[in-house]
Amino acid sequence: MTSLQASIFHNRQPDADQLKAYGFTKQAGAWHYTQELVPGFELQVTIKGDTITTPVIDRESGLPYVLHLDLANSGMFVGQVRGAYVAALKGIAAKCFTPTMFAGGQMQQVLAAVADQYGDQPEYLWAKFPNNAILRRQDNRKWYALLVKVSADKVGLAGSDLVDLLVLRAEPATIQAQLAAGTALPAYHMNKQHWLSYRLDNGLKLTDLMAAVAESRKLAH
Template sequence: MNNFFTDKQLNRDKLLTFGFEKTTKGYYYKEFVLQELFEMTVTISENGEVSTDMIDLATGESYILHLVNNTAGTFIGEVREAFDDLLERIAKECYEKVVFVNPQSKEIMAYIRDVYGDELEFLWERFPKNAIYRRADNQKWYAALLTVLPEKLGLKGEKALEIIDLRGLPEEVLSLINQPNYFPGYHMNKKHWYTICLDGSVPTAELKVLIQKSYQLALKK
């Protein structure tokens, strides 16, 4: 069940729009499933913990076989499918994807949203923690936010880094990567792209200027 809500942040306003009721302990939703054979309830506490109950309306008791690993059978499969379907809908409509958690990453995402009206696009199912920004007018990328291990940038450490790839003119890229805290473009054409760690090593004000330049470069054919 937790997989539906991994890397996602709860939007409480959207819970109410979906149909959840606010209670003293959090939020509560119920829905009849499988031709009203069951009543499924979903409770989300104030701290975001999700719990469920599947009530067999014929007996009034909780049904749990769909939660037991290695249980099989057509009917159990139908119950499990209905269970997953509701949680998937709640995750899609009431949660927002959150991958990049560093303060500077959040600043940059807010800046791009406010200035360009663009949102991150997660294009790769195999790499759910990598995303790009592209211009709306010509669909060209002007930035990528990625998570990488330090060794990929020639750094030490085991904790994954949040980085941004930006466009630059070849002479500017060469000049930048000869400075501290700038790296050759990760997974990009290293002649035209460079990388910065979103850990505050490069001030946000400087990053905003570089993003503006990258955005303009993406306009060129």
């Protein structure tokens, strides 16, 4: 996978229904899609399992065009092909793939429980911050959870390893008590007087987390 391609499809997985709706066809267990990028050059996308190939083909010669993959290559035509290539892949990633940023561990359990109990799904709102998602009520569109992967030192922990944080609304008294007890961390990104953070996969029970989610959702009235 090229670096350009890898950066676009990182932490995303294909959705069969969305691929079909977008115009992909399935043959021999693989999904195929062709799109003209610039006159005489087409993008050929093949998705089979975890493997994605995205060659650009010169229609006249039938050979792959690769100059756009090296960012050191400049020039008007190369830039035109590269821009069209990136735009096409970003469109496919947005329309045909779903994020897998929180596809494991306790975050997955929380999201599954939220979907089952409330029908709410995570929303990835920021292209520049793909590690961040929100949960919100559908009746008033207010957020009640922020889901992030951040460096441990961003929330006062030792080291720079990524940790999963579930950031929830809470009453000020609850925030003070849980911070004092060490069962929660200061809110990441949100107002620290009205939100707090829970580090996941760190010993907290799912039932306790879901009780905190229920309270946060209630506060988002």
